[in-house]
Amino acid sequence: MSSAYQLPQGCTNGNVAKWNGSAWSCATDSDTTAVGGDLSGSQTSATVTKLQGRAVASSAPASGQVLKYDGSQWVPGADSTTHYQNVVVVSKSGGDFTSISAALGSISDASASNPYLIFVAPGVYTEQVTMKPYVDIQGAGETATKITYPGNYDRGTVAGANNTELRFLTVESTAGFGSIAISNSGTAPRLTHITANASGLGGTDRVIGLYNIAGSAPILTNVSISATGPASTGDFDVWNINSSITMMNVTASASGSGEYNVGVVNEASQAIINNSTICSPVTGGGVSNFGIYNYMEGVSYIIQVNNSQISGVYPFYNVSGPIVHVAASQLNGGAVYGGTMICAGVYDENYTFFAGPACP
Numbered sequence: 350m351s352s353a354y355q356l357p358q359g360c361t362n363g364n365v366a367k368w369n370g371s372a373w374s375c376a377t378d379s380d381t382t383a384v385g386g387d388l389s390g391s392q393t394s395a396t397v398t399k400l401q402g403r404a405v406a407s408s409a410p411a412s413g414q415v416l417k418y419d420g421s422q423w424v425p426g427a428d429s430t431t432h433y434q435n436v437v438v439v440s441k442s443g444g445d446f447t448s449i450s451a452a453l454g455s456i457s458d459a460s461a462s463n464p465y466l467i468f469v470a471p472g473v474y475t476e477q478v479t480m481k482p483y484v485d486i487q488g489a490g491e492t493a494t495k496i497t498y499p500g501n502y503d504r505g506t507v508a509g510a511n512n513t514e515l516r517f518l519t520v521e522s523t524a525g526f527g528s529i530a531i532s533n534s535g536t537a538p539r540l541t542h543i544t545a546n547a548s549g550l551g552g553t554d555r556v557i558g559l560y561n562i563a564g565s566a567p568i569l570t571n572v573s574i575s576a577t578g579p580a581s582t583g584d585f586d587v588w589n590i591n592s593s594i595t596m597m598n599v600t601a602s603a604s605g606s607g608e609y610n611v612g613v614v615n616e617a618s619q620a621i622i623n624n625s626t627i628c629s630p631v632t633g634g635g636v637s638n639f640g641i642y643n644y645m646e647g648v649s650y651i652i653q654v655n656n657s658q659i660s661g662v663y664p665f666y667n668v669s670g671p672i673v674h675v676a677a678s679q680l681n682g683g684a685v686y687g688g689t690m691i692c693a694g695v696y697d698e699n700y701t702f703f704a705g706p707a708c709p
Contacts, residue, residue, distance in 0.1 A: 488518025549578030
């Protein structure tokens with residue numbers, strides 16, 4: 350070995366080998382100033398002046414801050430990667446819990462200032478879930494995480510809560526009687542990137558994708574809903590009773606051999622529907638297929654539909670005085686029925702344009 354690569358001899362404690370231009374020599378480590386000796390063993394205090402060869406600012410960080418590189422030095426800053434104070438992982442193995450209900454049961458201190466996230470890893474979870482305020486539930490994707498349950502009359506596979514969001518997963522109900530995928534009673538959750546499927550395996554009651562009652566006010570964004578029952582009295586993608594709903598980029602399709610197939614039912618309820626596709630079959634051999642059914646006995650809420658596609662034997666079927674405003678939308682199927690309908694710039698399945706205010 351040539352002398353150019355020989356390590357120095359006789360270095361004192363704490364020295365490092367440094368290249369002086371012609372050979373390695375003993376020298377102090379100028380990147381770190383230690384207090385009371387080196388940084389091992391019982392060392393309790395040190396001043397770090399450099400990280401990865403870059404200077405560290407001398408300003409003291411506030412509680413919870415981390416060091417961030419600003420292009421010239423490391424400086425204290427907020428930890429922008431942390432949005433929740435508490436994260437609970439549900440997984441088939443290796444998580445904190447193996448069921449969503451058990452994870453929810455472990456949380457007793459969620460609040461506006463102490464929110465939680467339950468992350469549900471890929472897999473199929475067979476259980477009924479009742480959400481809690483200030484606890485969001487997030488899956489690994491609509492094709493990766495599924496919550497399913499085989500029997501849940503009058504209650505969804507998932508029941509919503511206020512101040513919470515359900516996102517990035519699939520919710521399924523396969524009940525033989527009164528199948529409901531998601532239900533809300535007096536609650537206003539956000540549903541984001543959700544697939545909700547309800548199917549009846551027999552029975553005689555309705556099959557419902559999303560059921561909202563008692564003043565519920567959910568907000569749906571990028572949601573796909575389907576309801577299919579071979580022997581049910583009705584298949585309703587969305588059924589609102591005394592509630593208010595906002596739907597953006599929603600696809601709702603009801604199909605089955607029962608008495609009714611309805612995309613959205615509004616009973617004494619208000620609805621705002623934007624950029625959505627709401628459909629039931631446009632033909633049906635005696636089956637009553639309604640795109641949107643509005644029943645407003647005793648109230649006069651306005652139903653607003655914009656930039657959407659509505660299909661059915663009756664795209665709109667209105668009873669007891671609803672007021673419906675439709676703009677820049679396609680109405681596919683037969684004529685609208687009843688109520689006060691005001692259309693502005695709509696067209697039918699043949700792309701025949703109707704400037705309004707009359708509807709096709």
